[in-house]
Amino acid sequence: QQQVKQSPQSLIVQKGGISIINCAYENTAFDYFPWYQQFPGKGPALLIAIRPDVSEKKEGRFTISFNKSAKQFSLHIMDSQPGDSATYFCAASWQGAQKLVFGQGTRLTINP
Amino acid sequence: GAGVSQTPSNKVTEKGKYVELRCDPISGHTALYWYRQSLGQGPEFLIYFQGTGAADDSGLPNDRFFAVRPEGSVSTLKIQRTERGDSAVYLCASSLMGTGDSPLHFGNGTRLTVT
Numbered sequence: 001q002q003q004v005k006q007s008p009q010s011l012i013v014q015k016g017g018i019s020i021i022n023c024a025y026e027n028t029a030f031d032y033f034p035w036y037q038q039f040p041g042k043g044p045a046l047l048i049a050i051r052p053d054v055s056e057k058k059e060g061r062f063t064i065s066f067n068k069s070a071k072q073f074s075l076h077i078m079d080s081q082p083g084d085s086a087t088y089f090c091a092a093s094w095q096g097a098q099k100l101v102f103g104q105g106t107r108l109t110i111n112p
Numbered sequence: 113g114a115g116v117s118q119t120p121s122n123k124v125t126e127k128g129k130y131v132e133l134r135c136d137p138i139s140g141h142t143a144l145y146w147y148r149q150s151l152g153q154g155p156e157f158l159i160y161f162q163g164t165g166a167a168d169d170s171g172l173p174n175d176r177f178f179a180v181r182p183e184g185s186v187s188t189l190k191i192q193r194t195e196r197g198d199s200a201v202y203l204c205a206s207s208l209m210g211t212g213d214s215p216l217h218f219g220n221g222t223r224l225t226v227t
Contacts, residue, residue, distance in 0.1 A: 006154075032213070043116070043203055043218030044155065051213075089154045098145065098207055098216050099168060102154030 002027060004092050006103030014111050019077040021106045023090035026071065030092040034100070035064065035075045038087045047088075048075075080110045114138070116219035118204050124225045125194055133189040133222045137206030144187050145216065146179055147203040155203055161187060194226045 006023045013019045023033075034049035050057045050064040050073065057064045063076040077084055087107050091100040117136040125131050137144050143162055147155035157171040161181045169179070176194075181187040191198055201221040207214040 034215075041220065043205070043220050045218065046215045049213065049215070091154070098143065098205075098214065099157050099160055099171075100147075100155070100216070102156070105152070105154050 002101050004090055004101050004103045006090050006106060008106060009104070010107045010109070012109045012111060013080045015080065015082060017080050017110075019080045019084065019108055019110070020074055021088055021090070021108070022072065022074045023103050024070075024072045025092050027092070027094065028071070029094040030101075032093045033064070033066065033073050034091050035062075036089045036091060036102075038089065038105075044089060077108075080108075082110045082112050084108060085110050116204055116206055116217050118202075118219040118222050120222060121220065122223045122225075124227060127194060127196060127226055129194050129226075131191050131194055131224065133191075133202050133204075133224070135187045135189070135204030135206075135219060137185065137187070137204070138217055139185075141206035141208050141217070142184070143207045143209065143214070144181055145205040145207075146187070146189050147205065147218075149201045149203055149221065151200075158189075158202075191224075194224075196226045199224055199226045 004025050035047045036044035037047045038044040048059045048062045061078045066073045087105045089105050090103040093100045119134045145160050146158040149155045159169040159179050164184045176192045179189045203221045205216040205218040
């Protein structure tokens with residue numbers, strides 16, 4: 001019940017394309033859904049986050065789509081760039097806390 | 113400004129030894145978290161401090177793991193009688209409030225290798 005399942009494990013996208021990463025959860029008490037970006041040797045950095053009262057949030061080239069009834073959410077990276085090559089993690093938490101449950105990660109490679 | 117600082121960046125120790133990992137959070141952040149990240153996995157929650165007290169230590173795997181934050185700033189994660197399975201990157205994070213949408217700021221972690 002505490003798991004967040006993330007797919008795909010790895011993804012290769014051409015420069016300028018759209019990268020899509022999906023996550024699913026079971027615990028309906030989750031009320032905060034962030035996405036983190038991690039480069040090798042660095043800690044995760046917050047990209048964008050959403051609450052379940054909205055279905056979509058956009059910040060620059062990054063968009064979260066949220067489907068409450070399906071208990072799924074996804075990250076879309078528009079106009080993907082080689083600098084976006086990194087590992088991406090979805091996460092979830094509840095009761096407004098930052099005790100995050102992370103997905104397994106997606107290694108994204110953007111080919112020039 | 114300075115981010116979350118973790119020292120050492122790498123630590124190699126022998127099985128059975130004691131280790132201490134240090135975290136300096138962003139100045140003024142009241143909440144501090146420890147996570148553990150195994151190779152190819154997402155971070156896993158270990159413990160959370162609000163001020164000086166451990167608000168939630170439910171993620172500590174067993175009693176060999178202990179963390180302190182005596183003055184509400186720097187924190188130390190202590191691991192006794194280390195085992196090879198403890199090898200991982202230990203991440204520290206801080207946030208301004210520890211609630212709501214107050215974002216977590218992660219350090220670059222300490223890579224612990226138990227031989």
